[in-house]
Amino acid sequence: MTDDKAENIPAENDDAPQPEVVVNRDPDVATEAADAAVEDEQLDELMASHGEASAAEAPTGGDPVVEAAQSTAPAPKVDLEQQAIEAAVAAVAEGERAIAAAEAALADAEPPTQAPASPLPRTGRDHRELVLRVLLAVNVVAMIVVAMLPAPAAGPAAVAAPTTTEAPAPTSPTPVTPSPVTPSMNEPWNQALRASERREWSAAVTILEGYLDSRPEMPPSERLSVLSALSFYASRDKDFARSRRYSQQAQALEQSHSLPADLVKEAAAAVELGDQESLRRIWARFLLQQRQIPSWLYQHVAQAYLELGNSYREDAAAGARAARAHALQQAAERVRAEALEREEKR
Amino acid sequence: MIGAVLVTALLVAQAPQDDVFQTRVVPAVDGVAARTVVAADKRQINCLDALRALSQALNWNLVVASTPLENDLRFASVDLNFADQDPRAIAQLIAVAAGADALFDEPADFEGARVTLHVTRVPSAETESGRQRLRTMAGQWYRSFLRDELEFEPLVQEQGVAVRMHLGELLVESGDLESAIGFFQSVYDQQPNEHLVPALLKIAECHLDIASDHVDRKQRHAEYALAEGWVNRIFQGVRSAGEDAAATILVGRAMLGQARSAATEREARAKARVCEEELHGREMQLPDSCERLEVLMLQAEAQALLGQAGAVHATMRQVRRSPFFEQLGPRPSRDYRYLLGYGALGTEDPELAMRAFEWFLLHAEDDDRKGPVYVMLAEAYFAEGRFLEGRAAAVEARRRYLPHMAETWRERALKIWARTGLALGHKEEAFLELEQLVIRGDEPELALFLMDELLADRQWQRAMAVGRGFLGRRDEFGDAARFRQVQALYAQARAGGHLADFPAQAIPLAPKVQDEGLRRQIATMIGEAYTELEMLEHAADAFRGILR
Numbered sequence: 001m002t003d004d005k006a007e008n009i010p011a012e013n014d015d016a017p018q019p020e021v022v023v024n025r026d027p028d029v030a031t032e033a034a035d036a037a038v039e040d041e042q043l044d045e046l047m048a049s050h051g052e053a054s055a056a057e058a059p060t061g062g063d064p065v066v067e068a069a070q071s072t073a074p075a076p077k078v079d080l081e082q083q084a085i086e087a088a089v090a091a092v093a094e095g096e097r098a099i100a101a102a103e104a105a106l107a108d109a110e111p112p113t114q115a116p117a118s119p120l121p122r123t124g125r126d127h128r129e130l131v132l133r134v135l136l137a138v139n140v141v142a143m144i145v146v147a148m149l150p151a152p153a154a155g156p157a158a159v160a161a162p163t164t165t166e167a168p169a170p171t172s173p174t175p176v177t178p179s180p181v182t183p184s185m186n187e188p189w190n191q192a193l194r195a196s197e198r199r200e201w202s203a204a205v206t207i208l209e210g211y212l213d214s215r216p217e218m219p220p221s222e223r224l225s226v227l228s229a230l231s232f233y234a235s236r237d238k239d240f241a242r243s244r245r246y247s248q249q250a251q252a253l254e255q256s257h258s259l260p261a262d263l264v265k266e267a268a269a270a271v272e273l274g275d276q277e278s279l280r281r282i283w284a285r286f287l288l289q290q291r292q293i294p295s296w297l298y299q300h301v302a303q304a305y306l307e308l309g310n311s312y313r314e315d316a317a318a319g320a321r322a323a324r325a326h327a328l329q330q331a332a333e334r335v336r337a338e339a340l341e342r343e344e345k346r
Numbered sequence: 347m348i349g350a351v352l353v354t355a356l357l358v359a360q361a362p363q364d365d366v367f368q369t370r371v372v373p374a375v376d377g378v379a380a381r382t383v384v385a386a387d388k389r390q391i392n393c394l395d396a397l398r399a400l401s402q403a404l405n406w407n408l409v410v411a412s413t414p415l416e417n418d419l420r421f422a423s424v425d426l427n428f429a430d431q432d433p434r435a436i437a438q439l440i441a442v443a444a445g446a447d448a449l450f451d452e453p454a455d456f457e458g459a460r461v462t463l464h465v466t467r468v469p470s471a472e473t474e475s476g477r478q479r480l481r482t483m484a485g486q487w488y489r490s491f492l493r494d495e496l497e498f499e500p501l502v503q504e505q506g507v508a509v510r511m512h513l514g515e516l517l518v519e520s521g522d523l524e525s526a527i528g529f530f531q532s533v534y535d536q537q538p539n540e541h542l543v544p545a546l547l548k549i550a551e552c553h554l555d556i557a558s559d560h561v562d563r564k565q566r567h568a569e570y571a572l573a574e575g576w577v578n579r580i581f582q583g584v585r586s587a588g589e590d591a592a593a594t595i596l597v598g599r600a601m602l603g604q605a606r607s608a609a610t611e612r613e614a615r616a617k618a619r620v621c622e623e624e625l626h627g628r629e630m631q632l633p634d635s636c637e638r639l640e641v642l643m644l645q646a647e648a649q650a651l652l653g654q655a656g657a658v659h660a661t662m663r664q665v666r667r668s669p670f671f672e673q674l675g676p677r678p679s680r681d682y683r684y685l686l687g688y689g690a691l692g693t694e695d696p697e698l699a700m701r702a703f704e705w706f707l708l709h710a711e712d713d714d715r716k717g718p719v720y721v722m723l724a725e726a727y728f729a730e731g732r733f734l735e736g737r738a739a740a741v742e743a744r745r746r747y748l749p750h751m752a753e754t755w756r757e758r759a760l761k762i763w764a765r766t767g768l769a770l771g772h773k774e775e776a777f778l779e780l781e782q783l784v785i786r787g788d789e790p791e792l793a794l795f796l797m798d799e800l801l802a803d804r805q806w807q808r809a810m811a812v813g814r815g816f817l818g819r820r821d822e823f824g825d826a827a828r829f830r831q832v833q834a835l836y837a838q839a840r841a842g843g844h845l846a847d848f849p850a851q852a853i854p855l856a857p858k859v860q861d862e863g864l865r866r867q868i869a870t871m872i873g874e875a876y877t878e879l880e881m882l883e884h885a886a887d888a889f890r891g892i893l894r
Contacts, residue, residue, distance in 0.1 A: 259425065277445060277468075280442050280445075281422075281442065281443050281444075281445055283442075284424075284439045284440070284442035284443035285424050285425070285443045287428075287439050288424050288425065288426050288427070288428060288436070288439050288440065288443065289425045289426065289427040289428065290427070290428045290431070291387070291427045291428050291429055292427045298499075299499055299500065299501060301496065301499075302491055302496045302499040302501040302502050303501055305487050305488070305490040305491035305496075306487075306488075306491050306501065306505060306509065308442070308484075308487035309484045309485070309486075309487035309488040309491060309509065309512070310484070310512075311484075312480045312481070312483040312484035312487065313480070313481065313484035313488075313512060313516060315471045315480050316471055316477040316478075316480035316481045316484065316516075316519075318471060319470075319471025319472055319476065319477045319480070320471075320477055320519075322471075322472070323472070323474070323477075
C-alpha cells in the first residue's frame with residue numbers, strides 16, 4: 001500500500017548522518033527548533049500509525065493524505081517508486097539535518113540573559129527558522145507525494161518497506177497479515193508477532209529467519225508474506241541493509257514464476273471443492289501471465305483451457321438437463337389435466 | 347497546494363493506463379489473414395482498468411452492463427504478462443478473472459465504425475440463450491486447447507480426441523451441424539481410439555438431421571446416402587451391442603429417407619425393399635431391447651412403403667409382445683400407434699385402426715403425420731359405417747393438412763372426403779368440388795375415382811366428360827380412363843336403347859388400351875352388345891378379340 005511509503009520516511013531519518021552545523025545559542029531559536037522537531041516527529045508518528053492502522057481501524061478522517069492514499073490502490077510503477085523513495089529519502093535527510101541542527105543548538109545554547117545582547121544572532125535565527133520551515137514543508141510534501149504514488153494493492157503479497165514509526169505490528173495489514181497460512185505456520189508467525197508487540201524486532205527477525213530456513217519447500221505466497229514481514233521487522237530493528245535485502249527478495253519473488261504455481265494449487269483446491277466459478281477465475285488469472293509460466297508448469301496451460309471448456313460445457317449441460325426435466329414435468333401435468341378434463345366431460 | 351497535489355494524484359491514479367497493452371500486426375502468411383496481437387507486462391491492475399486499456403489500445407468501444415458489475419471489475423485485479431496473444435481472448439480472460447463475460451459486437455458497415463466490447467455477467471444456464479452462450483464459451487476454450495502450439499502437450503495427446511467429441515457435441519447442440527461433422531471426422535481420422543464408433547454415429551446423425559432440413563429432394567437424398575455410408579463403416583469394425591443397435595437404427599433411418607426421397611416410385615420401392623431386408627437381418631441379431639423395437643418399427647415403415655399392410659400388422663404384433671414395449675418413449679409409442687393403425691386398416695380391422703389413430707392424434711402435438719392419420723381415420727370410420735365421424739376427419743384432413751401432404755395422401759384425402767360426402771347425401775356438392783379439383787390439377791387417380799362414383803350414380807355423360815382429359819395418355823391411367831369411357835358408353839347405350847351405336851363408339855377406343863385384361867373386358871362388352879343386337883358373327887369375333 002501507499003502507506004508503506006509513508007512509513008519509510010522517518011526510517012531513513014534515524015539512519016541519516018548527523019551533520020555538523022554551526023549553531024546559535026539563542027534559546028528562542030533552540031526552543032523553536034526543538035518545537036519544530038517535536039512537531040515533525042509527531043507528524044511522522046501520525047502518518048505512520050495512521051497508515052499502519054488503516055486496515056484494522058477505521059480512519060479518523062483527520063488526515064486527507066492518508067485517506068487519499070487508502071482510497072487509491074493503483075498498480076505499481078517500479079521506476080517511479082524508486083524515484084519517489086529517493087526523493088523522500090533526500091527530503092527526510094534534509095529534515096533530519098535541520099533537526100540535528102536544532103538539537104545541537106539547544107545543547108549549546110547560552111543562558112537566556114545573554115541572548116538578546118547580540119543583534120547578529122537574531123538575523124541568523126530568522127534565517128534558520130525560515131530554512132527549517134521550508135525544510136518542514138518540503139518534508140511534508142515529499143511524504144504526500146510518496147503516499148500518493150502507485151504501489152501494489154493491499155494484501156498478503158504487498159511488500160513492507162522499512163519504517164521507523166511505532167507500528168502496532170499485530171494489526172498492521174501489510175506485513176503481518178498472512179494469506180493462506182497453514183496451521184504449521186501459525187506458531188513461528190505468532191511468536192514473531194508477540195516479539196514485535198514487545199518491540200523485540202531482532203527476535204522477530206530471528207524467528208522468521210529460522211522459520212524460513214526450516215521450510216525450503218514453503219509455498220511462494222507464504223514465503224512472500226514471511227519475506228515482507230522480515231523486511232518490516234528488520235527495518236524496525238534499524239538493520240536497513242537486511243530490510244532492503246528481504247524487500248528485494250520479496251519483490252523478486254512476487255515478480256518470479258512462483259505465482260502461477262500458487263494458482264495451479266488453488267485451481268486443484270477449487271476442483272476438489274467443485275467450485276467452478278473460482279476455478280474459472282483462477283485459470284483466467286493463470287493464463288493472463290503466460291510469459292512467466294516456467295516450463296515445468298506449462299502443462300497446466302493446456303489443463304487451464306481444458307477445464308475452462310469443461311466448466312462452461314457442464315454448466316450448459318446441467319441447465320439443459322434441468323430444463324428438460326422441467327418440460328417433461330409440465331407435459332406430464334398437462335396430459336394429466338387433459339385426462340381429468342375428459343373424464344369429467346364423460 | 348496540498349489539495350492540488352492530492353487532486354492531481356487521484357486523477358493520475360484513476361486515469362486509464364494507456365501503455366499497458368502493446369499491439370502488433372502480424373502480417374498475412376500462407377493465406378492466413380493479417381491479425382493484431384497484444385502483449386502486456388503489468389502487475390496488480392484491476393480488471394476494469396485492464397479492459398479499458400485494452401479497448402483503448404485496440405480502438406474498441408467498451409460497454410459494461412451495470413454499475414455493480416463495473417465495481418466488481420474494479421475490485422478484481424490481475425497480473426498481466428503475455429505476448430502475441432489474440433486481443434479478444436485476452437479480453438475474455440480478463441472478464442473471466444473478474445467473474446464476468448465478454449461479448450463482441452462487430453462494427454457497423456460504415457467508415458469509422460468500431461468493435462464494441464460488452465462486459466456482462468456470466469450467462470444463466472436456466473435460459474436457452476444463456477446455455478447457448480455457455481456452449482459458445484466452452485467451444486472457444488476447447489479450440490484454444492486444441493491449438494497448434496499445445497499439440498504435443500501430453501494432456502492434449504491424451505484428451506484431444508475427447509475434446510473434439512465435446513466440441514462436436516456442443517456444435518450439434520448449437521445447430522452448427524456442418525462444423526460438428528468436421529470435428530467428429532477428425533476423431534475418425536485419428537483412429538484407433540475409444541471414441542471412434544460414437545464419432546461415426548454422430549456423423550451419421552448429423553447427416554440425417556441435415557437431410558431432414560433440406561427442401562431439395564436431391565440434396566436430401568444425397569445426405570441420407572452419406573449417412574448410410576458412415577454408418578456402414580461401423581458395421582465393418584468392432585462395436586458393442588448398444589452401438590450395434592444404434593447403428594442399425596441409423597442405417598434404417600438413412601435407407602428409409604432415401605426411399606422417401608427417391609426420384610421414382612420404382613426406386614423408392616427398391617430401396618424400401620432393401621431396407622426391409624437389411625433391418626430384418628440385423629434385427630434378429632439384436633437382443634430384445636427398446637432399440638430392437640425401434641428397429642422393428644423402422645422395418646414396418648419400410649413394409650408400409652411397399653404397401654404390405656399385413657406385414658406391418660404382423661411386425662406390430664411382434665413389437666407389442668416385447669417386454670420392453672412399456673418402456674417405449676413418446677416418439678416410438680406414437681410410431682407404434684401409427685403403424686398399428688396402418689396395418690389394421692389394411693387388414694380389414696378398422697376398429698383397431700380407429701382406436702390406434704385416435705390415440706395417436708391425442709398424443710401427437712406437432713407430428714407431421716397428422717394429415718395422413720386423419721385420412722386413415724376417416725377411412726376407418728367410413729369402413730365402420732360411422733359416416734359423420736368419417737366426414738369430420740376427412741374435412742379436417744382436407745382443410746388443414748392437404749397442402750402439406752404427398753401426392754398419394756392427397757388423393758386419398760380427397761377420395762375419402764368425397765366418399766363421406768356422398769354417403770351423407772351431399773352428392774352434388776361432392777361431385778362439383780371433385781370436378782373442379784380434377785380440372786384444376788393433374789389428379790388422375792382422383793379423376794378415375796370420380797368417374798367410378800359418377801358411373802355408380804348413373805351420370806354417364808358427366809363421367810365421360812371427367813375422363814376425356816386422360817384419354818390421350820399412354821399409361822395405366824390412360825388405360826383406366828379409356829376403359830371407364832367404354833363402360834360409360836355401354837351403360838348409357840343400354841339405358842337409352844341405342845345399343846347399336848355402342849360398337850362404333852367403343853371400337854376406336856379399344857385398340858388404344860394396352861392392358862390386356864382391360865382390352866378383353868372391352869371386347870366382351872362389345873360382344874355382348876352385338877349379341878343383343880343379334881349380330882352373332884360380329885359377337886363371336888368380338889369375344890375372340892377381333893373387333894369390327
